[in-house]
Amino acid sequence: xxxxxxxxxxxxxxxxxxxxxxxxxxxxxxxxxxxxxxxxxxxxxxxxxxxxxxxxxxxxxxxxxxxxxxxxxxxxxxxxxxxxxxxxxxxxxxxxxxxxxxxxxxxxxxxxxxxxxxxxxxxxxxxxxxxxxxxxxxxxxxxxxxxxxxxxxxxxxxxxxxxxxxxxxxxxxxxxxxxxxxxxxxxxxxxxxxxxxxxxxxxxxxxxxxxxxxxxxxxxxxxxxxxxxxxxxxxxxxxxxxxxxxxxxxxxxxxxxxxxxxxxxxxxxxxxxxxxxxxxxxxxxxxxxxxxxxxxxxxxxxxxxxxxxxxxxxxxxxxxxxxxxxxxxxxxxxxx
Amino acid sequence: xxxxxxxxxxxxxxxxxxxxxxxxxxxxxxxxxxxxxxxxxxxxxxxxxxxxxxxxxxxxxxxxxxxxxxxxxxxxxxxxxxxxxxxxxxxxxxxxxxxxxxxxxxxxxxxxxxxxxxxxxxxxxxxxxxxxxxxxxxxxxxxxxxxxxxxxxxxxxxxxxxxxxxxxxxxxxxxxxxxxxxxxxxxxxxxxxxxxxxxxxxxxxxxxxxxxxxxxxxxxxxxxxxxxxxxxxxxxxxxxxxxxxxxxxxxxxxxxxxxxxxxxxxxxxxxxxxxxxxxxxxxxxxxxxxxxxxxxxxxxxxxxxxxxxxxxxxxxxxxxxxxxxxxxxxxxxxxx
DNA sequence: TGCAAAAATGTAATCGATTACAAATCGAAA
DNA sequence: TTTCGATTTGTAATCGATTACATTTTTGCA
Numbered sequence: 186x187x188x189x190x191x192x193x194x195x196x197x198x199x200x201x202x203x204x205x206x207x208x209x210x211x212x213x214x215x216x217x218x219x220x221x222x223x224x225x226x227x228x229x230x231x232x233x234x235x236x237x238x239x240x241x242x243x244x245x246x247x248x249x250x251x252x253x254x255x256x257x258x259x260x261x262x263x264x265x266x267x268x269x270x271x272x273x274x275x276x277x278x279x280x281x282x283x284x285x286x287x288x289x290x291x292x293x294x295x296x297x298x299x300x301x302x303x304x305x306x307x308x309x310x311x312x313x314x315x316x317x318x319x320x321x322x323x324x325x326x327x328x329x330x331x332x333x334x335x336x337x338x339x340x341x342x343x344x345x346x347x348x349x350x351x352x353x354x355x356x357x358x359x360x361x362x363x364x365x366x367x368x369x370x371x372x373x374x375x376x377x378x379x380x381x382x383x384x385x386x387x388x389x390x391x392x393x394x395x396x397x398x399x400x401x402x403x404x405x406x407x408x409x410x411x412x413x414x415x416x417x418x419x420x421x422x423x424x425x426x427x428x429x430x431x432x433x434x435x436x437x438x439x440x441x442x443x444x445x446x447x448x449x450x451x452x453x454x455x456x457x458x459x460x461x462x463x464x465x466x467x468x469x470x471x472x473x474x475x476x477x478x479x480x481x482x483x484x485x486x487x488x489x490x491x492x493x494x495x496x497x498x499x500x501x502x503x504x505x506x507x508x509x510x511x512x513x514x515x516x517x518x519x520x521x
Numbered sequence: 522x523x524x525x526x527x528x529x530x531x532x533x534x535x536x537x538x539x540x541x542x543x544x545x546x547x548x549x550x551x552x553x554x555x556x557x558x559x560x561x562x563x564x565x566x567x568x569x570x571x572x573x574x575x576x577x578x579x580x581x582x583x584x585x586x587x588x589x590x591x592x593x594x595x596x597x598x599x600x601x602x603x604x605x606x607x608x609x610x611x612x613x614x615x616x617x618x619x620x621x622x623x624x625x626x627x628x629x630x631x632x633x634x635x636x637x638x639x640x641x642x643x644x645x646x647x648x649x650x651x652x653x654x655x656x657x658x659x660x661x662x663x664x665x666x667x668x669x670x671x672x673x674x675x676x677x678x679x680x681x682x683x684x685x686x687x688x689x690x691x692x693x694x695x696x697x698x699x700x701x702x703x704x705x706x707x708x709x710x711x712x713x714x715x716x717x718x719x720x721x722x723x724x725x726x727x728x729x730x731x732x733x734x735x736x737x738x739x740x741x742x743x744x745x746x747x748x749x750x751x752x753x754x755x756x757x758x759x760x761x762x763x764x765x766x767x768x769x770x771x772x773x774x775x776x777x778x779x780x781x782x783x784x785x786x787x788x789x790x791x792x793x794x795x796x797x798x799x800x801x802x803x804x805x806x807x808x809x810x811x812x813x814x815x816x817x818x819x820x821x822x823x824x825x826x827x828x829x830x831x832x833x834x835x836x837x838x839x840x841x842x843x844x845x846x847x848x849x850x851x852x853x854x855x856x857x
Numbered sequence: 858t859g860c861a862a863a864a865a866t867g868t869a870a871t872c873g874a875t876t877a878c879a880a881a882t883c884g885a886a887a
Numbered sequence: 888t889t890t891c892g893a894t895t896t897g898t899a900a901t902c903g904a905t906t907a908c909a910t911t912t913t914t915g916c917a
Binding site for chain 2: 192237238239240241242244245248250252259260261262263266267269270273274277282283284285286287289300301303304305306410436439440442443446465466468469470471472482
């Protein structure tokens with residue numbers, strides 16, 4: 186079917202325009218070095234022949250790919266996918282394409298990606314979850330890399346993140362101001378730096394207001410809806426139940442509200458519930474969710490911009506960006 | 522910092538193993554052609570030197586990239602992101618990497634991607650939204666391409682899709698069986714093939730059961746939560762309000778439920794509401810959402826597998842796959 | 858007009874693999 | 888031990904661009 190016709194190469198264009206291949210190459214890459222008249226002739230020939238540069242050849246010669254690899258624990262996760270959008274949107278106008286590796290949360294696979302750089306497949310790395318990077322850090326030596334969402338302790342890697350601690354503290358304080366005294370916390374995975382920061386914020390707020398940190402009010406979780414449900418069930422079984430639940434992401438907050446409903450209670454009437462992230466469905470939830478808004482696309486955009494700077498040898502304005510988050514009070518919490 | 526040490530190349534390995542570069546190349550690509558003893562020596566040398574093949578060089582020589590481009594209208598959309606996950610999961614073990622182009626729903630950009638193939642940047646294309654492809658179809662001649670989610674009418678392009686019409690019909694029939702008689706439909710964008718099919722299913726079901734198709738019960742929408750709210754508002758303002766609302770995706774169904782709540786009504790007590798997609802948050806919604814479950818990761822996986830077959834010159838088992846969908850009855854609908 | 862410097866263009870080496878073809882080695886049968 | 892065919896390995900051309908360096912053209916100014 187597809188009569189596989191020969192793609193025109195740079196020689197074809199050169200011949201047609203009556204110039205050398207060097208001139209064609211220059212016209213395409215550095216037009217200002219070429220006399221306008223010649224330039225026009227070349228562009229004309231390009232159009233006539235339908236020439237498209239062979240990327241592999243250029244990559245080989247220049248050892249640059251104009252591609253960036255994003256290592257993502259889970260593309261389908263609503264959080265990461267929005268960060269990716271910010272990345273994609275920034276990379277495109279800068280002339281980079283985006284390669285995505287979904288590691289499926291598998292530590293093994295997260296390691297592989299140093300090879301992407303070494304094989305000359307990409308110019309830089311964007312790590313959406315640094316958890317395991319510490320192991321790979323040595324191997325990355327030299328490869329431009331930016332870490333997102335999670336700071337990698339002690340790695341010195343440039344990164345972009347939300348001010349998680351401050352945000353969690355602010356949210357907890359809002360709950361305290363609303364008159365809540367027994368505020369439960371539903372945690373993320375223990376190894377998660379992000380969880381660590383949020384918990385620290387929660388604790389700080391309690392301390393600052395002279396409230397005790399009651400260990401029975403802190404429940405483990407893993408960011409899933411189900412985990413939120415389980416945690417809420419456990420909390421409701423306590424002799425003295427909490428008057429508020431702060432889940433460290435929105436999915437768990439929704440789970441908690443479901444559990445309340447299932448138990449014949451209601452948020453915010455009986456227990457206030459707050460989340461973290463402000464995912465798309467938080468505002469549409471029933472009740473709409475009080476939460477912390479993170480600028481997810483901006484995180485992606487800033488990280489991508491920083492990476493491009495690194496790749497192109499420019500000194501990025503900053504190697505560490507912390508974006509402020511915003512408290513969004515909605516219907517799932519209420520003053521006591 | 523990064524002492525940019527020379528990456529070993531195939532000659533280094535060859536020298537170290539005492540063989541020619543041809544043998545090294547063969548050992549890596551077609552080990553069975555090489556005598557076991559030689560093979561071991563080469564592998565040893567590879568390990569010692571830390572050799573990693575230069576992908577650009579191989580691409581140039583073989584004019585194959587082992588990369589695939591997915592053209593996505595919006596990565597951050599929960600629907601697409603899950604399809605992407607299926608794609609990524611299938612591509613990886615097959616040895617392909619995934620490049621993502623987020624077109625931001627911009628017709629202009631969807632066009633650009635034929636160039637990706639022509640520039641030799643990828644071996645094939647996965648189109649998650651064929652809407653505009655018709656325009657580009659000519660240019661793709663020869664490039665392996667699979668369309669997902671939406672069949673591209675008259676393109677003859679291989680594709681994978683959900684049996685939207687059948688599923689929408691089945692859902693509508695379930696609502697009828699539950700005793701609903703005034704079933705409203707909240708549509709997707711008019712140009713959308715997917716919307717077209719779902720609406721056809723809705724209409725078929727009404728006809729089959731002798732129910733009239735009441736134009737005032739069909740409201741426009743664009744798949745957003747907000748559109749669902751607006752549609753429901755309009756429907757509630759009708760002299761005779763519907764007893765069920767079938768929104769052609771979950772986000773709009775959630776919007777409709779919000780609107781009901783805002784109007785002091787409730788789903789399913791006053792109006793039943795059904796969605797389509799069964800996104801992650803459908804089960805966690807309040808009330809949990811009756812919807813149509815599409816196997817999103819499977820759509821992605823099947824399409825990716827088909828594309829790999831096409832790229833590698835194998836005849837795919839089928840050029841048109843329609844995956845059945847499953848009706849999931851939950852709490853947002855109730856028998857009248 | 859003549860001449861030096863600047864600008865524009867051309868020649869050809871180069872990036873690092875793959876692979877057609879040739880050469881060498883091996884093994885089995887006679 | 889030959890000998891022929893099958894296996895294994897090596898040599899070197901090749902993929903299509905970029906770019907250092909050489910050469911030509913243009914420009915500005917005396």
